[in-house]
Amino acid sequence: MDSRTRFLIYAAASYMLLSMMAMVIESRNKKRKRVPRREGITYGPIDERDRKRFDYLNDKIWKNDTICVNMLRLRRAPFFRFCKLFRDGGLLVDTIHMSVEEQVAMFLHTIGHNVRNRVVATDFYRSGETVSRYFNLVLRAIGEMRKELIRPPSITTPSKILGNPRWDPYLRYDPHLDCVGAIDGTHVRVSVSKDMEPSFRGRKDHATQNVMAAVDFDLKFTYVLAGWEGTAHDAVVLRDAIERTDGLRVPQGKFYPVDAGYGAKPGFLPPFRGVRYHLNEWGTNPVQNEKELFNLRHSSLRVTVERAFGSLKRRWKILDDATPFFPYPTQVDIVVACCIIQNWIIEDGGDDFIISEEEWIANYSYATSRSGQASEHAYMVQFSGQSDKGGHVTWTSSMSTYMLEYLEGIVASGNKTSSGFKQVHLKACAKALNDHFKINLTSDQITNHMRTWKRKYSKIADLRKLSGALWDEENFIISLDHKHYADHIKDHKADAEYLNKPIHNYGKMLVIFGNSLATGKYAKGSSDPLATESIPIDEEEEQIGIDSAAETGSTCRVHPLNEENGASSSAPKPKKAKIVAAIEEEGLIGAFKSVGEKLAGAILEAGKEAAKSYKDLPDNLYESVHSIPRFEDTHLAHYFAHLVDNPPTASVFVTLEFAHKVTWVARYIATTFNG
Template sequence: MVRLYLRRDAERRKRLLAMFKFYMEICHAVSSFLTLLSAASTLCTYRPRVRSYALDFATNREYVRRLVYDNDISCISQIRMNRVTFLKLCEMLESIGGLKSTKNMLVDEQVAIFLHIIAHHVKNRVISLNFRRSGESISRHFHNVLAAVLKLQEHLFRKPEPIPTNSTDNQWKWFKNCLGALDGTYIRVKVPSADKPRYRTRKGNIATNMLGVCTPDMQFVFVLPGWEGSVADGRVLRDALRRRNGLKVPNGCYYLVDAGYTNCEGFLAPYRGQRYHLNEWRQGHDPSSHEEFFNMKHAAARNVIERCFGLLKMRWGILRSPSFYPIRIHNRIIIACCLLHNFIRREMSFDPIEMDLGEYVETNIAVDEDFISTIDPTDVWGLLLGFFPLPVQVKTMSTSSARASQSSKGTKRKWNHREDVALVTALIDLHNIGKYNADTGFRGGYLIELENMLATKLPDANLKAKPHIESRIKTLKKEWAIIYDMVQGTHTSGFGWDDQRNMVVADDPVWEAYIQSHKEAAPFRRKSFPFFNELSIIYARDRAIGKDAQTAADILEEMQDCNDTINEEIEGENLAGYNFEDEDFSNIQPQTSAPRSDTTSTRKRKRLNETGDPITSESIIAAATILGENIKEAGIEFSKSVGAEVNIQQKAQELDGILSQVEGLTAMERVLASIKLPESPTLMFVFFSIDPDRRLEWLRTFLADR
């Protein structure tokens, strides 16, 4: 009996232990299921983090407040304009430029980021750290603000006005009907290695040549960036005049230019061979002739464009060093800097940066006989000089030396075809040797080598490096450039080259249209040039073509065409009205790893038919729809637990749009309200609940308390 009792007791303990293990396994399974369910809910349900959003937004706004809104001194130091001017710029970019706020960034922060980058040439990673934004957000908003600034060109570019007859300005009263001054300046850029020879200037820097035109009050009228640094200023001006959206000079008016341009209708250059620079008239060095007096007044007035360039580069640091942006984007930044320069001069009565510039900025252009002719020269400056009033002491001085220097010209040497062939052959041989090769041609000392080579081939010609060989090379290169621009130019079409006749060929309408704006090309309509292919080997590779040169109007047209193309593509690929329920899924069969017997398939089909509920595509779609609705309802039910937080976030996102609808609210009050209201959700709900007519008074009371 005792053994039987012990056996039963052992079996009972085993059953209890088994039940306990089973109970623990059930608990473990339930716990695992709940853990998986919680993880699935976390993955499938969106939980907005309003508190974190509000804190991050307030923190970012705090940096903008310290950067811009603390005081005018820090505002000018960081973004180059005072607070009132900054708010006016934001309003213009919103109303005219189409710039809009996002749920995470207001317009003033976007503009502050843009101005801070171009003012100090700060890289993306530094700005993203300071403003607590991602690099993608910084880049996107930078380009949005850049596009908005370019849209202000009609409002910010100054309309030129001629100097009136009764002008009392000491610098400009001498130049009646003058519109201002123009010149070119170099802005350093970064380009691919293959393009560096075309962008290398005479000083060896990689830069773009920007044409700038300004009025006497130092506001830009027209700018054309993008030409390669190796190009001459006269060629850039010629391109600006021939563009559809280019520089327009009214009849009877003119601009002051330096000695790098040709004296012609619409452009007044100084006398050559006479003193010109401003520093030459200091320390009692008064002018001693009509020409020198004219040059002194010309230099004093034309200095406005040099001061304009100097102020532009002092204000915007991105123009003082090579930019890391692509060349086409950098050209747009240059135009935007000029537009903002005009806006600052128009809105700010006192500019401390201009005070640091000084009264005069010296030019680096040397007055010499080596210049590029752009259009037919005239005697406009001589006619103006006849009416140019001179001081008495200047009138009594002799100008015979000046006349002698102007009239003395050396005899020109005529080259025959045999000598031209020998010269071009020597150039090709020198180029193949490579000893004197350089960007856009040859480096110094090659003329002496050519003289020795021609002395061997043509011992009786007596050709000297200067002036014979140098002058002839300039003439041949000039003729080659005219033909090359017709045949290989980026803005020309319809021209071809006949290797048999060594002539440019084109239809008569093409010739007539081209000659109207390119008079220098008229002789080559029936004139052959036998050295085109040979000179192309030497000069074509590094020839500046201006493929990236664009005016502000050209950029706007390009942006509009790009937007139209994108809209057409979106409309063509719009699938919003596509009904997937009309598709036939009956031919879609699941793939199996191995073929099944006919008996099994028949048995399964019979079983499905017997139930009367076959599995078809309609039932699959219906089941998926029901499942999706259930998941959606479950997500909605789960989100109700944080409904209050979601409502706060929605109100915070709608706040900027509601504030913009409050009439009478200034930009500063709007910015402060967008910062303070999200910090107090209760007061934000009160603001949304009151009548729209009372919101202005309520907001001002709210801001006054804080």
């Protein structure tokens, strides 16, 4: 095929492509014209809606201190001082239609009562998107005050201890002289996806996060670590707090009294196990020995952190056994934000939500206390090995393997629930072991031995994160080179059984505990910024009426991390028809683009070939053709064009003798023009 023919074909193809595009565009324009244009939604004057909002704020929010406390959990004067803090620091700014006071009021109303987005939108005459956007802005602004409001404890002896007759006689001999506060944990209810629930269901019958806090004797939080799964042991949470870059630091020579679950270590002092501890356990019975005296003083000091948690949940109902509705990372941020606000309130002078020590002790109930002391004490006894259910059992390797195989079968059959194994399955496992090994086990002993293997699984998960460690998926081996292995074993001799050798029963542990292991993936300390996962959308505020606000319950667009953990935004999604139309239009445009690119490439290639062919023509070709006599100029021009299209023929033609040239021209003319 010569160059001229190719150019003609390409030109025809280009014409067809352009014609098709014109037809498609024309048909779409006609289709759009057939659809009647919907009238735009008309709104009343903005100043009228603003007037309604101001009336609501003046009449329903800060009309008087009683109403303000009921709605925002703060009196009017502290509330306006709190808002001034944001404005003066440039953390929040007034917009055209929303003041800083309204932004903070919506935030406090949400966390104070755990009300849904659409309820706040209706009450404040806003859209759901607007409420969600400003909620995240206020949350982030509160996080920016963390360093000013959550500070390390003072190294001086607290006034609560110094001069107090309850402790002062013991200061010269008792280490409480160096106590700078108290540490404890609390469980806050969370909402997570079904596949995440097993790791969040611990001692409670619902999913929770384990929150650890250090508190001074003024009830101010000096450190907070939130976000650990409810199954995480207190000692694991404390270790994470200590190992963080900006984590918990104990001043030199000082310490915190802690619960028995945290264990004894430098800077942290637990009570004696198996000895009376909680205040209501004493009654009228006097102290019998030095251990009971120590536990009594220890409990009297550590009640401070329980009061702090009680005051916190008393004020912010989103933390008090309420089911939250935010993505999980936001739920973690809210816990830290509540602690920051609580510190500011105490520094501002406090209020009736702060529980006094006299009120706390007078109403202290072992069975119904807000922090669940009964459950915590039972939990401490379980881990201390003091349970009297069943006798001592020496577990052999074959017994452990048999138990794990049995539980693995239960998981494979789909009978394990999100809260763990049912009692009927644990009893069946105990019976199977008793029948096979001729022993006498109980379901409680099965549960305790499961905890042992779960701790092993958690240990293996930590070792896999060691620097320089390699993981063999097929043989379940954590490999370390000789130097790394020797350095690690020098300080951690117990880890030798898990390194550089196959891990026995790891496959079974993976099936049983794989989705219920607490990892602390979402844990966040009080030194970390808040609302980093939420991405505010455009600053242009959507202004709609009260009816539309009641129907719109959208939330702010969220970071992909939130979608990963199964708690994505509930913002309105695009209509399905619009999505399909967009996909179809994108596909058609893509097809035209692809064909156009291929056609352009072919034309360009043909042009390159033609240019190359033209360069290969003999320089004297034109003179050689037109110097032949007795032929019409038209015929010679045709023959010249033929030679141009066929450079090899042209190259041979110029080398022929004159008589042969005449013969070639005559033959071409006779063939082309039929004689």
